[in-house]
Amino acid sequence: MDRLAEQMRIESAIEMFQQRLERQRKPGKKRSQAIFTETMLDYLSNVLQAKAEGRPLAMISIVFPPEILLSMGVAVFAFEQYTIQMLSSGVGYEFMDRGEGYGFSKEACSPHKACVGLAVDGVFPEPDLLLYTGQLPCDSSAMMAEVIGNIYNCPTHWLNVPYKEDEEAVKHLTQGLREVIRFVEEQTGLTYDPEKLREYLVNGIVIQDYFLKTQELRRHVPSVLGAKHNFANFGIRMCSEGLPSVIEFMKAQYAECKELADQGLGVIPEEKHRLLLCGVYPFWNMGILDWMEKEFGAVAVVDFFSALMMGNLDEISKDPLESYARKILKIYPRLATLGGVSLELAHGFGKMASEFQCDSSLFFAHFGCKQTCGFNRVMTDTILEMSGIPSAIVDMDACDPSIMSEEQIKNQIRQYFHVLEARQASSFSGRGAKP
Amino acid sequence: MTNLVKEFAQKYQDRYRILEEISRQGKKVIGWVCTYVPEEILYAGGMHPFRIVGRGGETSKADAYLYSNICTFVRSCMEEGLSANLPFLSGFVTCNTCDHIRRLFDVWLKYVDTPYTKLISLPCTTSETSLDYFKTEIVAFKEELERHFAVSITEKSLREAIKLFNQTRSLLRELYELRKSPNPPISGAEVSEVVMAGMVLSKPEYNRQLEALLAFLKDQPGVPAADGPRLMVIGSELDSSDFIRVIEEQGGLVVTDDLCCGTRYFWDLVEEEGEPMEALARRYLTKMPCARMHPAKDRLKRIQELIESFEVQGVVYQSIKFCDLHAGVFPVIRNGLKELGVPVLQLEREYALSSVGQLKTRIRAFYEQLEA
Numbered sequence: 001m002d003r004l005a006e007q008m009r010i011e012s013a014i015e016m017f018q019q020r021l022e023r024q025r026k027p028g029k030k031r032s033q034a035i036f037t038e039t040m041l042d043y044l045s046n047v048l049q050a051k052a053e054g055r056p057l058a059m060i061s062i063v064f065p066p067e068i069l070l071s072m073g074v075a076v077f078a079f080e081q082y083t084i085q086m087l088s089s090g091v092g093y094e095f096m097d098r099g100e101g102y103g104f105s106k107e108a109c110s111p112h113k114a115c116v117g118l119a120v121d122g123v124f125p126e127p128d129l130l131l132y133t134g135q136l137p138c139d140s141s142a143m144m145a146e147v148i149g150n151i152y153n154c155p156t157h158w159l160n161v162p163y164k165e166d167e168e169a170v171k172h173l174t175q176g177l178r179e180v181i182r183f184v185e186e187q188t189g190l191t192y193d194p195e196k197l198r199e200y201l202v203n204g205i206v207i208q209d210y211f212l213k214t215q216e217l218r219r220h221v222p223s224v225l226g227a228k229h230n231f232a233n234f235g236i237r238m239c240s241e242g243l244p245s246v247i248e249f250m251k252a253q254y255a256e257c258k259e260l261a262d263q264g265l266g267v268i269p270e271e272k273h274r275l276l277l278c279g280v281y282p283f284w285n286m287g288i289l290d291w292m293e294k295e296f297g298a299v300a301v302v303d304f305f306s307a308l309m310m311g312n313l314d315e316i317s318k319d320p321l322e323s324y325a326r327k328i329l330k331i332y333p334r335l336a337t338l339g340g341v342s343l344e345l346a347h348g349f350g351k352m353a354s355e356f357q358c359d360s361s362l363f364f365a366h367f368g369c370k371q372t373c374g375f376n377r378v379m380t381d382t383i384l385e386m387s388g389i390p391s392a393i394v395d396m397d398a399c400d401p402s403i404m405s406e407e408q409i410k411n412q413i414r415q416y417f418h419v420l421e422a423r424q425a426s427s428f429s430g431r432g433a434k435p
Numbered sequence: 436m437t438n439l440v441k442e443f444a445q446k447y448q449d450r451y452r453i454l455e456e457i458s459r460q461g462k463k464v465i466g467w468v469c470t471y472v473p474e475e476i477l478y479a480g481g482m483h484p485f486r487i488v489g490r491g492g493e494t495s496k497a498d499a500y501l502y503s504n505i506c507t508f509v510r511s512c513m514e515e516g517l518s519a520n521l522p523f524l525s526g527f528v529t530c531n532t533c534d535h536i537r538r539l540f541d542v543w544l545k546y547v548d549t550p551y552t553k554l555i556s557l558p559c560t561t562s563e564t565s566l567d568y569f570k571t572e573i574v575a576f577k578e579e580l581e582r583h584f585a586v587s588i589t590e591k592s593l594r595e596a597i598k599l600f601n602q603t604r605s606l607l608r609e610l611y612e613l614r615k616s617p618n619p620p621i622s623g624a625e626v627s628e629v630v631m632a633g634m635v636l637s638k639p640e641y642n643r644q645l646e647a648l649l650a651f652l653k654d655q656p657g658v659p660a661a662d663g664p665r666l667m668v669i670g671s672e673l674d675s676s677d678f679i680r681v682i683e684e685q686g687g688l689v690v691t692d693d694l695c696c697g698t699r700y701f702w703d704l705v706e707e708e709g710e711p712m713e714a715l716a717r718r719y720l721t722k723m724p725c726a727r728m729h730p731a732k733d734r735l736k737r738i739q740e741l742i743e744s745f746e747v748q749g750v751v752y753q754s755i756k757f758c759d760l761h762a763g764v765f766p767v768i769r770n771g772l773k774e775l776g777v778p779v780l781q782l783e784r785e786y787a788l789s790s791v792g793q794l795k796t797r798i799r800a801f802y803e804q805l806e807a
Contacts, residue, residue, distance in 0.1 A: 102766055103765050103766040103769060103781075104762075104763060104765070104766060105754075105758075105759055105762035105763045105765070106762075107504065107756065107757045107759070107762065108759050108762070108763055109759075112763075116766075132729070134559035134560070134727075134729050135531060135533075135559050135727065138534055138759070139533050139534045139727070139759035139760050139763065140534075140759040140763060142559070142727075142729065142763075143726070143759055143760060143762075143763025143764050144763065146729065146730065146731040146763070146764050146767050147763070147764070147766050147767055149730070150731075150732075150766065150767045150770060156730060158559065158560050158729040158730060159560075160558040160559050160560045160562075160564075160565050160568075162556050162558070162568065163531050163554075163556055164556050168568065168571050168572075168575075169556075169568075171568075172558075172564060172565075172567070172568035172571075175564040175567070176562075176564055176565075178564075179562060179564060339531055339537060340531060340537070340554065340556070341540065341541060341544065341554060342537075342538070342541045343541060343544055343545055365502060367504055368504075369504075370502075370504050370505060370506075370534040370535055370538070370757060370759065371534040371537070371538075373502035373504050373505070374501060374502060374505050374534060374535065374537070374538025374541070374542075375538055375541050376502055377499075377500045377501070377502075377542065378541050378542060378545050381545070382545075393502075
């Protein structure tokens with residue numbers, strides 16, 4: 001187990017990113033990808049440096065907004081995102097068993113099981129604080145955090161993120177953020193500076209602006225950005241939102257997409273299907289998304305992770321915490337919509353399916369995720385009702401290949417496109433028409 | 436089993452007929468799913484609140500709408516809705532309690548034709564900030580009910596409802612107090628039947644029955660299983676007494692619980708002196724917590740208190756398959772029980788009782804462990 005633990009340590013991740021960066025810096029590679037890797041390297045190095053320098057390190061959930069902590073000088077470690085990233089690179093599956101062996105739910109989300117295993121074996125750097133959110137992103141994540149907090153026995157603070165987006169919810173979350181500040185100040189002796197937070201939030205407006213412009217370009221036929229590279233938006237923001245390097249990344253990604261759009265080029269040579277992707281991706285094998293592009297000319301133009309994050313702040317209000325709360329609920333990460341009535345989310349997808357001229361729809365049913373799997377029927381029925389597009393539910397697991405193998409996943413997708421193409425061939429011709 | 440307990444069980448079994456009759460008399464029947472729904476508000480509006488549960492058996496209709504990783508409790512509730520078994524239902528109310536119940540609400544909203552539906556936003560912490568928010572949320576719920584059903588929910592009617600529901604809670608606590616005795620006069624399975632009936636019957640009628648039962652039990656000797664180990668059952672939704680009966684038939688006695696069909700439903704009273712909506716918000720948010728509330732150490736403390744006051748010797752920790760809340764937090768609870776030196780048996784189950792033989796074997800082995 002020692003060797004496996006070594007592979008999962010931050011030092012190994014840094015090495016992995018450094019090697020990746022060398023490849024990405026070669027001529028002909030996209031600049032955005034190198035910036036992404038540089039940003040991840042900075043983030044992980046900061047985690048290690050914080051431990052070495054005795055600065056406070058906070059473990060946070062994937063929806064715990066990092067800006068407030070970063071602005072106060074607290075290093076953040078989004079350990080759930082980190083674990084997913086490492087599992088996606090093909091290492092660490094054994095830690096899922098370790099998590100189960102410790103008594104954590106065997107039906108929980110696979111990366112959460114691995115997180116528990118990694119904490120039990122002391123692979124994560126020991127946190128000074130644990131800041132978590134409930135009921136979002138999901139029960140499995142929240143319970144994993146309870147177990148991790150119990151293992152490390154470190155000061156823990158829970159932030160309630162309501163599922164609503166109304167003014168009462170904004171007011172409540174603003175108060176909740178004040179409690180976060182009080183907790184961090186008490187635990188670390190660091191102080192909150194509203195002007196510092198404002199800087200992060202102003203940067204956030206620029207980040208979101210580039211993000212929205214890039215998403216807009218995905219409307220182009222052919223589309224200029226697939227789901228896999230688009231997902232990088234989400235990962236980078238979880239741990240570094242508000243930093244100038246994230247602006248650089250978003251700016252570069254937008255420029256690359258714009259260049260393609262201006263030339264009338266798409267992300268693949270021949271776009272045959274414009275796909276709506278919902279659910280949680282097979283992170284352990286994102287190559288499946290590349291395969292769909294190559295095999296069926298299917299490019300995801302609307303996807304679950306991006307469709308949630310619409311709109312932007314006009315300005316930062318006098319009390320930056322109020323803007324911050326508004327941003328969390330209504331703009332980014334805006335996952336609160338998951339924890340409430342999913343019919344609203346489904347209507348949003350149905351509308352986007354038509355607007356982005358989709359002709360196909362896949363729902364990745366990640367077996368460990370009750371939150372998303374539970375609305376697959378509501379989602380797929382609504383998409384069908386609103387845009388006439390039938391969906392396929394693809395059974396799989398986000399990080400555990402033993403649930404559904406690569407070939408089993410591909411076979412489900414293959415069958416869907418074969419049926420779809422046969423129907424399209426027999427009943428209509430032309431992109432965007434309804435089967 | 437005494438005839439008095441049988442009467443509770445019978446009425447609970449006969450609940451759809453009773454609810455239909457209530458509906459025929461002109462009362463709006465409102466189904467709720469989670470014990471965080473403040474029933475008093477519904478009652479104060481002249482409505483009849485009752486807890487929606489499943490009935491075990493096949494869930495073929497629900498299976499078509501809910502993915503295979505959604506728990507069988509939710510699946511079974513959904514089956515009742517989709518099978519049109521609840522024609523008397525005027526409303527469906529729940530909270531964003533867990534991933535499964537949230538999705539139950541979604542599917543119910545889209546595919547079951549119920550005149551009024553509501554998903555209450557329930558915070559996961561008990562801070563003053565959360566309390567303010569929850570109060571605002573339930574005030575909005577009250578106003579929505581008033582508009583939708585054209586009723587007036589006055590401060591007076593709320594106070595009356597609080598008093599009545601508190602009486603139920605106090606009587607149930609009296610019942611639980613009897614179980615602290617070395618020779619409790621009532622078994623855990625019987626208590627389960629009594630408690631469940633309280634979530635269906637009208638409270639005045641239920642309270643009268645409870646008073647009669649308590650008067651009767653005070654002179655009764657201990658139940659036969661009183662010689663066995665004293666147990667506590669913790670975990671997921673458990674509305675059927677059959678599971679507890681299997682535990683007790685092997686020679687133990689369930690003396691208390693941490694269940695939403697037990698203490699989590701009634702243990703804490705609503706403050707009767709304060710402003711009613713404020714009092715309701717405080718009681719419901721800070722009541723015996725479900726695993727969905729954070730931090731888990733607060734819940735653990737309450738469990739430890741129950742263990743000590745009921746002199747519990749062993750804990751049966753059960754979770755319905757796919758319940759991330761109860762199965763997920765298990766290591767925290769287990770570690771806390773270890774501090775008290777109380778052994779724990781962890782069981783995974785389905786909503787409906789199944790694999791009884793295996794269950795019996797594991798329980799017997801647990802008793803042997805307790806005796807050693």
